[in-house]
Amino acid sequence: MNIYNQKQRWKLILAILAVAISLFSLFVTNFLVDELKQEERKKIEIWALATKQLVSSSIMSDYSLALKVISENQNIPVILVDECDSVLESRNIVFFSKKDSVILEEYYDEISKDSLANKNQISIRKGEKLVNDFNIFLRKELENMKASENSGIEITFSGDKQWIYYKDSPTLTSLKYYPFYQLLLISLFVLIGYFLFSYSRRSEQNQVWAGMAKETAHQIATPLSSLMAWIEIMKDSPISEDMIIEMQKDLTRLETITERFSKIGSQPELNEYNLNTVIEQSISYLKNRLPYKTDFIFQKSTQKTQVKINKTLIEWVFENICKNSVDAIKGQGVITISITSQQEWIKIEISDSGKGINKNIIKSIFEPGVTTKKRGWGLGLSLSKRIIEDYHKGKIYAKNLKENSGAQFIVLLPSA
Numbered sequence: 371m372n373i374y375n376q377k378q379r380w381k382l383i384l385a386i387l388a389v390a391i392s393l394f395s396l397f398v399t400n401f402l403v404d405e406l407k408q409e410e411r412k413k414i415e416i417w418a419l420a421t422k423q424l425v426s427s428s429i430m431s432d433y434s435l436a437l438k439v440i441s442e443n444q445n446i447p448v449i450l451v452d453e454c455d456s457v458l459e460s461r462n463i464v465f466f467s468k469k470d471s472v473i474l475e476e477y478y479d480e481i482s483k484d485s486l487a488n489k490n491q492i493s494i495r496k497g498e499k500l501v502n503d504f505n506i507f508l509r510k511e512l513e514n515m516k517a518s519e520n521s522g523i524e525i526t527f528s529g530d531k532q533w534i535y536y537k538d539s540p541t542l543t544s545l546k547y548y549p550f551y552q553l554l555l556i557s558l559f560v561l562i563g564y565f566l567f568s569y570s571r572r573s574e575q576n577q578v579w580a581g582m583a584k585e586t587a588h589q590i591a592t593p594l595s596s597l598m599a600w601i602e603i604m605k606d607s608p609i610s611e612d613m614i615i616e617m618q619k620d621l622t623r624l625e626t627i628t629e630r631f632s633k634i635g636s637q638p639e640l641n642e643y644n645l646n647t648v649i650e651q652s653i654s655y656l657k658n659r660l661p662y663k664t665d666f667i668f669q670k671s672t673q674k675t676q677v678k679i680n681k682t683l684i685e686w687v688f689e690n691i692c693k694n695s696v697d698a699i700k701g702q703g704v705i706t707i708s709i710t711s712q713q714e715w716i717k718i719e720i721s722d723s724g725k726g727i728n729k730n731i732i733k734s735i736f737e738p739g740v741t742t743k744k745r746g747w748g749l750g751l752s753l754s755k756r757i758i759e760d761y762h763k764g765k766i767y768a769k770n771l772k773e774n775s776g777a778q779f780i781v782l783l784p785s786a
Contacts, residue, residue, distance in 0.1 A: 384563065388556045396549040406542050410446055411520070417443055418523045418534045421450065445539040449512050453531050457508055462539075465504050473497055511537075590627055593620035596659055619655060626682055638680035638761055642786050645675040645709055645716055652685050653707070656692060661701030669708035675716050676786040683757045684783075687766075690750040691720050691779045698724030698777060711785065715764075718781040726770040727777045735768055758783070 443461060450459040466474065477497020480490050515535035516522065522533040538546075597620045600613055653666050695705045703723040710717045727735060734740050736755040758766040758781060765782040 381564065384560050388560050391556055392549065392553040395552050399545060399549045403542060403545055406545065407538065410539060410542065413443065413446060414448065414534060414536045415523055417448065418525050421525060421534070445541060446536055447511070448534060448536045449508065449515060451512065451533050451535070457512065458532065460508060463508060463511060465507050466500070470500055473500060590624065593623040596620045623655070638683055640678045640680055642676055642678050643681055645677050645718070645783070646670045648681055648684060649688060649707060649709065649718070652688050656689065660696055663702040664696055664699070665704045667704060667706040669706070671709040671711055673711040675709055675711060677716050677783045678786045679762060679783065683761060687754040687757050687781065690754045694750065695720065695722035695724065698722050714785055715782045716785050719778060721771065721778040722776045724776050726775070727768060732768060732770065736766070
């Protein structure tokens, strides 16, 4: 499946995935919120019992457990009121800042002094204002607690009644909004992913087009250079039959190149060929057009090597690999080609005596744009992979031989 041709489907899949994750997160979060609300309710009920025990205990009673329970409530806001709705106690009500705390300390220090003359009236006025503001804020918090879904807890002792009101802890309140934050982050992630995907697609398309132009020029350059060389020879010497044959080969080569590029994007016709003969013909053509210090060793198969292929495209794959090997050995070395039959497959091994493939790119060497050449576009092996796997249902992969002893390309084609 071509991921770019299916981009609308991928967009839909990403959108559905984002919604599914958000709904699942919302369900789980609501479940956790309900569980935490029940836990906090139980904590406040225990806190109420501890308060009742503390108030109703005699002097000789052990109320250390009650004090421990009351002191351990560090996060649930609580207000204790009497029958007249007067606030008796409050805990975890956030109102004062650090600066306010300093003012309150000064205020309590001043009002504790015996002499009125020594008291700082400014500190007292500031402290009294803070206390009044806090009392007003406390009444508003009490009204909000009464209006919330958390019902008050009644405490009765010695005929008197008191009520404990509370609201959700900051942790529980934050958890309620967590799915919306998560949905925002997922949406942002999907949006960034979409733009990166689109940018990557455009970048790869541009690279492929540029690489295709470069590959076309590279393919045509070999027979054209050869033809120009034959013309120069013809100017200085009589025309021989061998020259005409070689020129005819180059003209045929240009026709082959045109046919190769015309087949890209369409389903090629497959015919049965002897792979030994196809490879031998390709080697014969390349030998006279590659550096003269490049040696070819061809090990034919002694068994039947009939395959259903598109001859033009398979020759292209073979030449791409061989030219990469020539670059790897820098025109001086040995390229070994061997063909073996393996039941359902015909195996072609192309090895060189170079330094091998860089370990950083060997796993991605067949991807468009991956190359170690300064002049290359990394398109030849990508096209080769598509020709072998998509058009011929075969396999192609690369590996290094022993350290610094060359690289090897393996091509598997279904036997006919």
